[in-house]
Amino acid sequence: MTVSLTLDGVSASYGKTRVLEDLSLEVGAGELVSLLGASGCGKTTTLRLVAGFLAPDAGRIRLGDRDLTRLPAHARDIGLVFQTYALFPHLTVLDNVGFGLKQRGLGRAARRAKAGEMVERVGLSGFADRYPANLSGGQRQRVALARALVIDPPLLMFDEPLSNLDAKLRVDMRVEIRRLQRANGTTALYVTHDQEEAFSISDRVAIMDRGRIMQLDAPEVLYSRPANAFVADFVGFDTLLPMRAVAEAGDAVRVRMEGGATLDLPRSDWTVPAQDFLFAARADGLLVAREGAGIPARLGLRTYLGRAYQYRCETPAGELIANGPLSQPMEPGETAVLIPNPEQCCLLPAET
Amino acid sequence: MRRRIHPALVGFAALVFLFLLGPLVIILGASLSNTTYLAFPPEGLTLRWFENAFEISAFRRTMVTSFSLATLGTLLSLAIGIPAAYAMARYRWHLPRFLGNVFVLPVLVPEIVLGFALMKSVATGLDTPIYTTLLVGHALLVLPYCVRVVGASLAQFDFSVEEAAVSLGCPRWRAFFTVVLPNIRGGVIAAFVLAFITSLNDVSISIFLTGPGVSTLPIQLLAHMEQFFDPTIASVSVLLMFVTVVVMALVERTLGLTFLAR
Amino acid sequence: MTDRRLAWALATPALLLVALFLGLPILSTFGTTFTTDEGVFATYEAFFTSRFRRAVLWRTMEVALITTAISVVIGFVTAWVVARAPRNVKSLLIVAAVFPLLTGVVVRSFAWLVILGRNGILNGFLEGIGVIEEPLSMLYTQGAVIVAMVYLFVPLMILTLVGVLDSIPEDLTDAAASLGATPVATFRQVVLPMAVPGLIVGAVLVFTGSFTSYATPQLLGGERQMMMGTFLHQRAMVTFDWVGASTIAAIMVVVTLSTVYAMSRLAQRLNPVAG
Known part of the structure; x- marks a missing residue:
């Protein structure tokens, strides 16, 4: 029973x-x-x-x-x-x-x-x-x-x-x-x-x-x-950025983060829960790339994780941790963008 | 939100503590009574019995003897007990195991037997002075406390600290006094206190070793009780309890009272 | 100097103290009991054939056993309450038990002289409330000696058992309850068996302590309630029969040491955990 x-x-x-x-x-x-x-x-x-x-x-x-x-x-x-x-x-x-x-x-x-x-x-x-x-x-x-x-x-x-x-x-x-x-x-x-x-x-x-x-x-x-x-x-989203939706940009919502940088989030991939919200990501969810639509960053220390490289990145919103592919190692001091992957990031209502 | 103990058990325990402390309160009350007999509750309050205790020369003399005996006996015992405890902790494997039991023999052999044997073989057999025999007897009586309590402290001590001091150029003997001793301070204090109190209150050994002109306070109290039954005895008892309070306060200040619980 | 020599050098003064002032005197005391003109065991024969001496030995055993039994029961219940009390109450209670323990035997026995005397507090109280008309003679009875001895040894028992009960983790009694054991079953099947070794240690301390006591039977028992300790003193210091006194001393040592030995064996057997 x-x-x-x-x-x-x-x-x-x-x-x-x-x-x-x-x-x-x-x-x-x-x-x-x-x-x-x-x-x-x-x-x-x-x-x-x-x-x-x-x-x-x-x-x-x-x-x-x-x-x-x-x-x-x-x-x-x-x-x-x-x-x-x-x-x-x-x-x-x-x-x-x-x-x-x-x-x-x-x-x-x-x-x-x-x-x-x-x-x-x-x-x-x-x-x-x-x-x-x-x-x-x-x-x-x-x-x-x-x-x-x-x-x-x-x-x-x-x-x-x-x-x-x-x-x-x-x-x-x-x-x-x-x-x-x-x-x-x-x-x-x-x-x-x-x-x-x-x-x-x-x-x-x-x-x-x-x-x-x-x-x-x-x-x-x-x-x-x-x-x-x-x-x-608790479950390991080490990037938690407060953001605000500021404008429409075609099929995307333009959001501004602390430090003034902006980012366009396509509506097809993202659902913005409120005007003020939190952007949550693991290192895996932020792809380090030379160019693209993402958060502008200057690369810092690089460490080797086996499946990827991990970088400490200086951004207008503070230091973020992001991963880059093994095929394209980048050097400290280079400028890059951090492209969020909708599958591995979350948008959470801001805490009151 | 904690679970409770059965009230009947709590009541029983309360009665036990009343039983433990009541008689001591009665002595305190009787010592303050303004009567020539022992009265409780006291009838009228006076301190004259305390004055009387100091006026009776036998009490004055034996107080001095008892305190000097307890102090010297304990120091003597520590002086030979600490090295022994150190040797047993540091060089366990060089010494036979039964040695630890040898040092606790003085508590295993009934005190009264020890007192009698010392009287027969040492005091009478060797005709040693009374005070000397008493001193030896008391040092022997408290040796187990010194070795055991200091030994327990040493068992907690990490001897690699001493080795570190030696490797830094400190001679062995100095390393003992500057590194080992400060770290076993608690044990030494505890041993001193336990030994001092034990010696101060001892009856069974002293009863055989006291003699003309030299006696200890507890023995003098016993003798006084057989002839007089006045509040002076109560006042001397209160003074002895006061010593206990001082000792406990001392332990509390240096080691914390939880130490006594162990 | 080798470590070995240093070790022996440090231990020697203490060893000498014990050997010279305990070993030799005790052995010589035992020796005198076997070397009388009447024969090797004559003094022991004399002791055990005398009805009076046998009575003293028996009385001492009886008093010590009763004292131990009462102290075990009182001590256990009290220790249980103390061990389970909130932290601050607990340290207060421990102080309340340590204080009498550190107060001398003479002082504590004297208190009972004041309480139990003919004009004592108990008689005064009983007369006051009209229970009795004539004061009772309570001093110099076996009861008086036992009460004072229980008073003497209960704190020791409490402190020993608080240590033991404290070392039983609360998880264990919780586990028993979770498996369906009622509080009584938990006590009988978990707490008691685990406390037995400590109970034995406490009981041995009380038994040997009361068996060899001197001041308490002297003050509260007097001549009428002669016990081994007071008997030894009387033989040695009043009648100066040192051979007789040595015999008593030897019997006391044999009884206490064999009790300690037997009980520690028993404690080992009842404590499978240590094995």
């Missing part, structure tokens, strides 16, 4: 500091949603509220048709994987995995059988009688995962589960997590500060800042069509 998780107008505070402001979120049945953001953005608080380790000041938390808001943590039936793994150091791997089953009143034999099966499923067959202290980081992570999965919870939650592993293992484990979550069809909430991790395993990602969700969308949408400057900056 898969159910959805609903947070409805949840607010929370530590003492006088508000950490969550009227947050609403729905994780669909069988869906994996990540909460992504820098530390202090409220993602872990959200998870702890759902787990029942914190109580909200306002709002409701529902899992399917069960209202969790006032339920104590131990009655919520949620599988949770901790950043620190939180394995019980005094119990063997098998007993760690069996802990939740014991709380559910399973007899010793049934418990050992079921826990043993799960230990096998996460690939730790030979380690059932070991203590956590004698396991590697990756093995501990698997035990934590097995322990959360074996109780067959309607909701799985992960609190930065991979941040204590090395890079290679991190990639393997996230694939493993996604595989197991898919196989069980369990609804899941995943907290991380690692963008690549969140994008790679989630159905949808919520990018959070200062206790609010800035955008909740599929990774592809977030990556290419951020809804605001915060998200654009």
Whole structure:
């Protein structure tokens, strides 16, 4: 049975500091949603509220048709994987995995059988009688995962589960997590500060800042069509230029940027959202060329990226970063134009 | 938004702290009572029992003895304990492991047994002067604190810093005083404080080693209690508690009170 | 000078202090108990055949065990509350526990003399509210000694256990709850097993401390509640029976050291994590 998780107008505070402001979120049945953001953005608080380790000041938390808001943590039936793994150091791997089953009143034999099966499923067959202290980081992570999965919870939650592993293992484990979550069809909430991790395993990602969700969308949408400057900056648009539409120029809109330079954006490629707006681009989205319709620039330091050259460029609007083709290396000091590629740039409404 | 502890447990803990601090408050009250017997709550307030404590020469004498004993005994113990702790931290692999246990023997052997053995073998056997035996006994008593606490500090110390000083041309002995010692200051202060208080309050060793003309304050208090039961004892007790307060304040200023929690 | 020699040179003064003023005196004390004219184990036979001496040993064990049991319970509950208290309250409570610990044994025992005495505060209070008409004699009873000893050792127990409980990460109790463990189950299946090694350390400190105490039984127990410590002192300094006193000393050392040894073995066995 898969159910959805609903947070409805949840607010929370530590003492006088508000950490969550009227947050609403729905994780669909069988869906994996990540909460992504820098530390202090409220993602872990959200998870702890759902787990029942914190109580909200306002709002409701529902899992399917069960209202969790006032339920104590131990009655919520949620599988949770901790950043620190939180394995019980005094119990063997098998007993760690069996802990939740014991709380559910399973007899010793049934418990050992079921826990043993799960230990096998996460690939730790030979380690059932070991203590956590004698396991590697990756093995501990698997035990934590097995322990959360074996109780067959309607909701799985992960609190930065991979941040204590090395890079290679991190990639393997996230694939493993996604595989197991898919196989069980369990609804899941995943907290991380690692963008690549969140994008790679989630159905949808919520990018959070200062206790609010800035955008909740599929990774592809977030990556290419951020809804605001915060998200654009977060997903790596390193050029964010304020611009103003000043005139019509045939089939194009003429816009002026800071420093006075103007640029014509053809209507067929661009939709200007308002008179004042933000132009957002990654280095890949600004092509360095000798001539064309673009932002005039004087080239500075050139670095080699493997697939392209990257240039620091002096422009009337300040220093911008842009890429140029390997076939036409240009030297520092040359003048050039930076041509925006409509596929890889966004025009965002200006922030008020 | 934090989870709460059960109120019954909080109530119980409150009673425990009342139990821990109440008796000390009672002593403070009794020492101020304007009565010839120990009364609490005090009946009328006076400081005359504190005056009395200083007028009784036995108390005056033993206060001086106790403070000098605690100071000298602790310094002596630190003087030999710091090098030992340093050797064990710096040259672990050159020294047998049981050495660490040897230095804590004085807390493993019951104090009262140690006191008796010192009296029998040293004070009587070698006929050493009373004060000397007391000094040796107290230095021995506090040695475990000195070695252990300084040792814990040294365990945190990165000896490559000392090597850096030597590589810059500083002689070994000077590197110890200018580089190592300032970095383990906290441990040395803590060891001094713990050792000083332990020595100052000691009964079990001193009870065997005091003799005609030389006694310590706690032993004198015990003797006084057996004959008189007036607020003077309470006032001397308050003075001893005051020393504890001063010591704790000292620790707080230099190391922070969280240090005491460890 | 080689490192090895330097190491030994630095450690030697402290080693000498322990060897000359602890090792030799203790060994010579033990020696005298085996070298009497009556035979090798005569002094021990005499000790264990005397009903009075056996009673002293038994009483000391009993007092020490009861003191330990009460201190463990009181200390654990209090330490639990202290460990979970907000930071500023917590440091205040720790100071409140350290203060009595740093105050001398004589002063703290004296307080109970004032409280439990015939004209003491407790009798005064009970008479005042009309519970009793005649003052109770509470001093020089086993109860008085135990109360004062518990008073002496509870702070030690609290501080030891706060350290232990603090070292149990909150994530662990959270994890237990997320797996469906009620607070009681979490306590029994997670907190208690993890605190056992610390509990044992605390219990050993309290047991050996009360087993070998002198000032408290002297002041609150007197002749009637003679314990090993006061008995040793009486033999040595009042009747000048040094062989008898040495025998008592040897028995005390054997009991304390074997307790320490047995309990540290037990702590190791109950702590699979360390192994």
